[in-house]
Amino acid sequence: MTADPADNRRRRRVESLLRRALPPSSLITDPRARKTFETDGLTAIRELPWLVALPETEAQVLEVLRICRAHDVPVVPRGAGTGLSGGARPSADGLVLGLSKMAEIVEVDLDNLVARVQPGVRNLAISEAVAEHGLYYAPDPSSQIACSIGGNVAENSGGVHCLKYGLTVHNVVGVRLATVDGEVLELGGKVPEGPGYDLLALVMGSEGMLGVVTEVTVRLLPSPPEKRVLLAPFADVGAAADAVGAIIAEGIVPAGLEMMDAPAIRAAEAFVHAGYPSDAAAILLCELDGVAGEVAADLARVTRVLDAHGAGDIRVAESPEDQARLWLGRKAAFPAVGRIAPDYYCMDGTIPRAHLADVLERIGRLAEAHGLAVANVFHAGDGNLHPLILYDANQPGQLEQAEALGARILELCVAVGGTVTGEHGVGVEKLDTMCHQFDAATLAQMHAVKAAFDPDGLLNPGKAVPELARCAELGGMHVHGGRLPFPHLPRF
Amino acid sequence: MRDDVDQAEVLCDAVRRAAAAGEAVRIVGSGSKSSLTAGAAEASRPARLLSVSEHVGIVDYRPEELVVTARAGTRLKTLESVLAGAGQYLPFEPPRLHGGGTVGGAVACGLSGPGRPWRGAVRDAVLGVELVNGRGERLRFGGQVMKNVAGYDLSRLQAGAFGTFGLMLAVSLKVLPVPETEQGRVLALPPADALARCRAWSRRPLPISGLCWADGLLHVRLSGAASAVAAAAGEIGGDDEPDPRFWTGLRDLRLPQLAGPGLWRCVLPPAAPEPLDECLVNWGGAERWWRPRADDARVRAALAAAGGHGRPFDGSFGHRGAGTLAPLERRVSERLRAAFDPERRFNPELTARPEETHAH
Structure with missing residues (x-):
């Protein structure tokens, strides 16, 4: 309660309306229970929300939104809370709208190769549900055993x-x-495009600022019958980086192409003993998939390119077990790095591949100048x-x-034509670096787009796009004592 | 024509002058798709014609990045030949109507080619856009990298918007390596059987890049590694594609089935059983070119009942949205347009004002 009697009356009124709109277990007012929702994967940032609603149906979501809109209550949508940029940080005077109870797979349509799912369905649960039909859902963020599809839409999640x-x-x-007014905007469906503007594309990665996702229709793909994973060690980081571009230039688009540098390799090897060459300056992990002949042909070509760029002994994993072993070190890299330093801060910039070698070298120099060490482990492809x-x-x-x-690292990414966030989102974490990437007119245009959906700025206020007046200076994904916010989740 | 001319400032000035004078602006590229907006233009208020066709050139292209950045007036033909020189292509296969077309026009009209279900649409390839909005401000959205979640994705939004948010100056597009082999097959099948085959094949990991049924023949395009294509051709059966120009003809909408009046472009769930007769069925069922023998209201109702939508492919095609959008989507779309172009300066005839439209 606040000191202002009028505000107290308003708060009591909102609570009583929400109580009528929701089942008893769907409205959380107890401070200890609300504490669960005070942060997401970016644990350095915490705020206790005033209220938490966990609706069970779309109708309840709409009713909650209407109540909040009528009473000027900020709404912070939340999926599984695994986001790494503070996108689900609550407002102290607002409501967290958690979608975790809406977790049904509504329909699997094998004729049209789509699945309709509620927003709280976990990413991996979709692929598990359709695996018996030889199908899967392709995007696989590293938190896929826990993150929800609604959150994936909000962040435009990627993966390996x-x-x-x-x-x-x-x-x-x-x-x-x-919408913030409690109406439903139906975008797309089982058709590949809608009749009007591509609002669906606009909603992807909009960090819950434009509306609340209540159902998602995803495309299902046939699982590739063949897969190979290979590991190539390099004595030189620059050579490994150049090999990445050369593979692509050769006309091959690998399913995954990952790189680790020496500090990351040694940390991972000490942690999980994946059999990585500890004396290498860098390794590339390359996954190729497709139909039988295709994979064999690509494997031969990739091996040739890697050899030409000075790779050492290349290991090829054929069995699923060997492949999982090769991936193990990469997937354990974040917690492994957490073992060699008390804390680490994870960046997420994307750069044009041509600058890989140069940017890695400059990151090394910047680190030295700041008196700190950096381990690099990333989606090189x-x-x-x-x-x-x-x-x-x-x-x-x-x-x-x-x-x-x-x-400085993110500024470097922008300077070479890249971006401050490739997949983790801006949230509250990268508001300041957004100012570096976009000029004032472009940021103002983004605010105008937001206002077209949410004129009073009630949906996830203060996220994703910085106010022009001030670029907030905030923290990052800080990990203390090697403990990740979700220690059981792989992070890569 | 010179192939590297930067007219960005000239175009920005022209927009600012139009803004100062309170004039509308109609954006044109090479004019190849003018027939898609001709009908709407008749009903419009007078507008100054602003041509982007001299603003040309490939600004940045490094094949190993799989990204190309080109000025909006760059001819598709020029761009595609440069890409082909490096063994790459535009995965969304934009149509070259009447042999022409510019990069900006291809994005603005948002028409994707025969490989769309497998290779992605125009919007899937858009990574960044430089745009002049209705206030004459020069803005840059997105970038030149594939993974980028910084701010709202206002780049992909330009695909299919027919220039109603602003004037595009340059576009960054994802490109892909040209497949090692391409092979066409044809199978003589009635349409319902053809649809059933499309459904069955789509569930299997086959290197399909095109499925089109027209006049009793199901055309199958296979792309990829030679061994994979050969194996798939064996599995699919049928005969060699007799018409070497079928797939480019389909891409450029030059097939005889697509000529003449009364044609609708419809987008449907691929397995939708209707409409099927009187259709050329593309994208394995998801795009249907239909020449219906019914009035517009009944056609729209039939499409809605099938879970899809469509528009006549004539001069009203670019007049997006009127009569086809749900009221809420129409309101949001109008507000969004106003967020970019509050005076409705750009292509004013190409979306109806809310008060001019009627519920469907």
Whole structure:
């Protein structure tokens, strides 16, 4: 309760309306229970929400939105809460609208190769549900065992395989979007395009700022019958980086193409013993998939390119078990790095591939100048870097140094024609670097687009696009004592 | 014609002058798709013609990035030949109507070619756009990288918007390596059987890049590694494609079935059983070119009942949305347009004002 009697009356009124609109277990007012929702995967940022609603139906979502709209209550939509940029950080005077109870797979349509699912359905649950038909849902963010499809839409999530199979925007064909007024905007469906503007594309990655997703129709793909994973060690980081571009230039689009540098390799090897060559300066992990002849032909060509760029002994994994072993070190890289430093700060910039070698070298120099070490482990194929800045928050000044270095790295990404976030989203974390990437007129245009959907700015206020007046200076994905926000989730 | 001319400032100035004078602006490229907006233009208020066709050139292209950035007036023919020189192509296969077309026009009209279900649509390939909005501000959305979630995706939104948000100056597009082999097959089948085959094949990991039924023949295009294509051709059966120009003819909408009046372009769930007669069925069932023998209202009702939508492919095609959008989507679309172009300066005839439209 606040000191203002009028506001207290308003708050009591909102609570009583919500109580009428929702089942008892769907409205959380108890402070201890609300604490669960005070943060997402970006645990450095916390705020206790005033209320939490967990509706069970679309009708309840709409009613909650109407009540909030009528009483000027900010609404923060939330999926599984695994986001890494603070996109689900609550408002102290607002309501968290959690979609976790809406977790039904509504329909699997094998004729049209789509599945209609509620927003709280976990990413991996879709592929599991259709596996018996030889189908799957392609985007596979590393948190896929926990993250929800509604959250994937909000973040336009990628994953290891998006070089070949695209992001969420390429694999979602329909969305039901609840507007701030509590109406349903039906976008797309089982058809490949809608009759009007491509609002579906606009909603992808809009971080819950334009509406609340109440249903998602995803495209299902036939599972590729063949798969090979190969590991190529390099004595030189630049040579590995150049090999990445050369593979693509050769006309091959691998299903996945990942790179790790020496600090990341050694940390991963010490942690999970995947059999990585500990003396390598860098390794590339390359996954090829498709039909039988195609994979064999691509494998031969990739091997040739890697050899020509000075790769050492290349290992090819044929069995699913061997493939999983090769992937293990990569997938365990984040927690592995967490073991070698008290804290790390994960960046998410994307750059044109041609600048890989140069940018990695410049990141090394920047790190040295800031007196910190950086481990690099990233999606090389699409130029999506995850430099992990190692620091110790207990050493005075190191946190500030890490943040300063992070900002310099993202500025470097922008300077070479890249972006400050490839897949983690802006949330509250990268508001300041957004100012660096976009000019004022472009940011103002984004605000105008937001206002077209949400004129009073009630949906997820203060996220994704910085106010022109001030570029907030905020923290990042800080990991203390090697503990990730969701320690059981792989992060890559 | 010179192939590298930067007229960005000239175009920005022209928009700002139009804004100052309170004039409308009609954007044109090479004019190849003018027949898609001709009908709407008749009913419009007078507008100054602003041609982007001299603003040409490939600004940035490094094949290993799989990205090309080109000025909006760059001819598709020019761009595609440069890409072909590096063994790459535009995966969305934009139609070259009357042999012409510009990069900006291809994005603005949003028409995707025969490979769309497998290779993606125009919007899937759009990575970044430079645009002048109705206030004459020069804006840059997106970028030149494939993974980019910084801010709202206002680049893909331009695909199919017919220039009603602003004037595109340059576009960054994802490109792909040309497949090693391409092979066409044909099978003589009645349409319902053809649809059933399309459904069955789509569930299997086959290197299909086109499925089109027309006049009793199901045309299948296979693309990829030679061994994979050969194996799939064996599995699919049928005969070699007799017409070497079938797939480019389909892409450029030059097939005889697509000529003449009364044609609708319809988008449907691929397995929708109707409409089927009087159709050329593309995209494995998802795009149907239909010449219906019924009035517009009944055609729209039939399409809605089948879970899809469509528009006459004539001078009203670019007049997006009128009579086909649900009221809420229409309201949101109008507000969105006003967010870019509050005075409705760009192509004013190409979307109806809310008060001019009527519920469907």
